[in-house]
Amino acid sequence: MIVTALTCIGLAAPAHADLLPAPPQSDPFYDPPADFTATAPGTVLRSRPVQLGISVPATAWQLLYRTTDLDGGADITATTVLLPEGERANRPLAAFQAYENSSAPECATSYQLRLPDLPTNAATMQRPDIAQLLDRGWAVSIADFEGRRAHFAVADEPGYMILDGIRAAEHFAPLGLTEQTPVGLYGNSGGGLATGWAAETQPRYAPELNLRGASIGTPVPVPSDSIRKSNGTVTAGLGGDLFASLAAAYPDFDDAVRAHMSPEGLAALDTVRSECVIANNFRFMFTDWQRYLDLPLDQFLTLPPVSAVLDRIMLGAHAPTAPVFLYQDVHDEIISVESTDALVDKYCAAGTPVTYVRDLTADHTSIGDAGRPAAIGWLSGRLDTDTPVSGCGTRDVRSMSELNGLN
Template structure:
């Protein structure tokens, strides 16, 4: 979710018209459907378990799909899913990592649990790192953290799904992680879901103890991003428009944006509504919010701003209890770096043990002080090795370092 919500406010207009949100097609697999008695379950309760075929990209690991009860942004129950990789020879109590992949998608086929069985190159970025921890005996959970409606942009929702996914995995005796130290990690949109999970845990899941959270390239303030990108064309406009569609799905009463798209905007939205990253970017090529709406009276909608603010972690008063490792490129042009730094300073002031890194630095490239212009996705790979070492130290119970 590299350019999440970039021009979202440009599509959230002040008017009283209504229309149905652009929801995705339901997943044709009935396993993903919520049970009729969903409200009878508590957050994190297991709703279903399915053994999946082995994956060549994770040799030797068994694959289990877990459906569990979570909560949406309005406090209502939802069914969510996470895919658990259990390494060969797994020992009970081995560490558990919940890894939140970045998912720039609006369709149910974009779920990580589906994409694992495709040739999606975006997933391949993280496969080497995950194989490192699997080889060390860790279990890995890969949640579908956008939720059943694929509400791209609804970052707080993602944090709740992450926490409930860890709860569910720990409640399944067959997975042998009930007493395992648990850590969470992710980059970009996955980093944002991870950050929200860390910040929400003291309130949302106080019984769930996390040994640490590694957060990379997370867009901590969606409001700032929206204001910076505005109404004009932008290379990542497709993702920004997709985030606006996703937020409408999660907040249909407060963000009825579908009513205010002109015919060109509706055509683009229809092309995106069940699409994943590459098709979304292609559909939005050369577009802008100003061209696709019937009004440009942006930034006046209190409802629009309040929803974007609710999903901006920089503005959330709560702080994590778990130690944090955070990394980003200081030259990242896709996310507001100032928002990351402000959030980290606030967490440090509250006593959170934070270790933050700008990449690349002398630790990575001893022959240079810093390379300029490191873009968003390159920073993911540059920071991953130290993030893994940091996570390994946390599950060993070593005191967390800090450079606050």
């Protein structure tokens, strides 16, 4: 979820902060071993058991593993893997993409999951998703798909890191998984965008994975549309998140920002890079990013070095081969339903089986809760029974709750 209702939320650090785990920047666990570049993507480089800030019926570990960055170079990131209680034959693996939506390294999901379960902690707020996956008896991998440089909404890299997290989980003996393990992908909003990248990159990056399906909620197919749609509204923090991250990830985009954004705007982006999603949503609510630019926002977004990046980070250039369940609220305040409709058309034209559901009453905040049972139910049909899926279909519903038990 990109935006969370913020009522009476304090942004101060929790009491006894000295007792909290060290953030990734000062935790040696996250340091890449000297020889990591010589290993294959998905190789587990380091592991440790961890205690989470949420109560779930599972044993948890963190895995540091070799992966690939947005430029195709060797990199590392971490995943939190969970093994539910109880025995199960041929246990499936669900890769859950938690929305992070931040360009601050300390907002990494693996770290935030170890912190107290507070209203300012987006990672622990996603406990219902994690719990329902575990309730199915599935192992769960929750990758830090933004990597150690906290790249939000970049192209390809989230897919590489999620898929290598799956490889790492399959290589980690305590989980009891194999390369034949049935695998599913699931995420909503910022997590839906990352899930889309994983589904799109899997055929060319990790074809050996037994990927049975992907449940993708409100995936932000065209981030530039979301910048325009959210600007000056309650969800305007998204624009800051995207400007800050893309400038850090893409030098040409950064040059354009520095050429056309005022010192006050650049300072605002520095603030964005120091805080996690909920704090940024609160701080930059109703911000008009236009006021920091020396040309109209629409014109800035069409500058060649900017539009080249914005085109690159759009979903849809490569279609998944695994079946997809995709859901979108029609009246989303951040994502135009037309952009998701177009994404579905691209996937279907390329032969991807897509079950597409459009919710007629939800908004961006409520669609996560409304869509969860159907999304996980559909995934169960792929992971628990391998029910075949073919063709494409679109269904409009008054509420996603009408689809509970969908498979």
